[in-house]
Structure formats: C-alpha cells, structure tokens
Amino acid sequence: MTAAQEISAPAPEPVLRKDRVDYAPTARSVALSRHRTARLVLQRGLPGMAGDAAVIVSELATNALLHGAVRGRLIRVDLTLTAAALRVAVSDPRGERLPRLRQPGADCYGLGLLIVTRLADRWGVEPRTVGKSVFAELSVR
Structure with missing residues (x-):
C-alpha cells in the first residue's frame, strides 16, 4: 500500500435526495x-425518522434565528439523504x-443543542465563506 492510499478518504456516499430552501429569518420559517x-x-x-428530523431542523433553525440572523440575509436549510444517513444542515450568516x-436555565432556555445531541448520531459546525452551517446526522437504519 502506498502512502497516498493510506491517507485517502473513502468515497462519499451517493446522494439519493437533496433539498435546499432559503428562508427569511422569522419564527414562521422555523415552522x-x-x-x-x-x-x-x-x-x-x-x-421512523420524520419526527426526529423535524425536531432537529426546528432546533437548528431556531438557533439560527436567535443567534445567527442578520437583517436582510436568509437562513438556508439543507437536507441530504444517502443510503447511510440523513443530514440536516442549517446555515446562517454569523460565522x-x-x-x-x-x-x-430555569426557564428551559438553552435546551436546543442538548435535544439535537440526544436525537442525532452526530452533529457539528462547518465554516462557510460567509457564516456557518450547523449540521446533524441521523443514521438510516
């Protein structure tokens, strides 16, 4: 095995379905x-995944609205389905x-990422040219 073979990443899973929508940063957009x-x-x-995916996108979109919104800029929701996982990503302009x-807190404020952590198999943040994308992945069982 050559050094190039040892460090090469596995081929990405083929995308079965991709959906992308830009929303105004409003509470209605979360719904x-x-x-x-x-x-x-x-x-x-x-x-079996619809409820968890809906809760995850709701939590990530709410966080984008509360902490990442900029007047005049949109929030993007990406859904990507492969044979192995459903990836939910919400992008906002505040990187x-x-x-x-x-x-x-006592008022239950701050539960969003804890909920995402419980429902998703993994989550993270990716920088964008402008802003960031917060994603969560659910394994397709």
Missing part, C-alpha cells in the same frame, strides 16, 4: 422548515457565533 422536513422524510419512506452545549 415551515419543520413541516417541510417531516413531509420530505415521510415521502422517502422513512416514517463568529458558534453554537455550544450549555446547561439550560
């Missing part, structure tokens, strides 16, 4: 993205405001 996500996951024959897990 719209949640309903769209549930519907698309159901249509792909994954009823300097990175999400972090924290203990919720």
Whole structure:
C-alpha cells in the first residue's frame, strides 16, 4: 500500500435526495422548515425518522434565528439523504457565533443543542465563506 492510499478518504456516499430552501429569518420559517422536513422524510419512506428530523431542523433553525440572523440575509436549510444517513444542515450568516452545549436555565432556555445531541448520531459546525452551517446526522437504519 502506498502512502497516498493510506491517507485517502473513502468515497462519499451517493446522494439519493437533496433539498435546499432559503428562508427569511422569522419564527414562521422555523415552522415551515419543520413541516417541510417531516413531509420530505415521510415521502422517502422513512416514517421512523420524520419526527426526529423535524425536531432537529426546528432546533437548528431556531438557533439560527436567535443567534445567527442578520437583517436582510436568509437562513438556508439543507437536507441530504444517502443510503447511510440523513443530514440536516442549517446555515446562517454569523460565522463568529458558534453554537455550544450549555446547561439550560430555569426557564428551559438553552435546551436546543442538548435535544439535537440526544436525537442525532452526530452533529457539528462547518465554516462557510460567509457564516456557518450547523449540521446533524441521523443514521438510516
């Protein structure tokens, strides 16, 4: 085995379905993205994942609205389905405001990423040219 073979990454999974929608940074957009996500996951024959995916997109979109919104800029929701995973990603223009897990306050504020952590198999943040993308992945079982 050559050195190049040792460090090469595995081939990415083929994408079965991709959906991308830009939303205005409003509370209504959170609800719209949640309903769209549930519907698309159901249509792909994954009823057991629809609820979790809807909650995840709702939490990530809410965080983008509260912590990443900039007047006049949109929030993007990407759904990517492969044979192995459903990836939910929400992008916003505030790359300097990175999400972090924290203990919720007495008013239950701050539970979003804890919920995502419980539902998703993994989550993370990726920088973008402008802003960031926060993603969560659910394994297709």
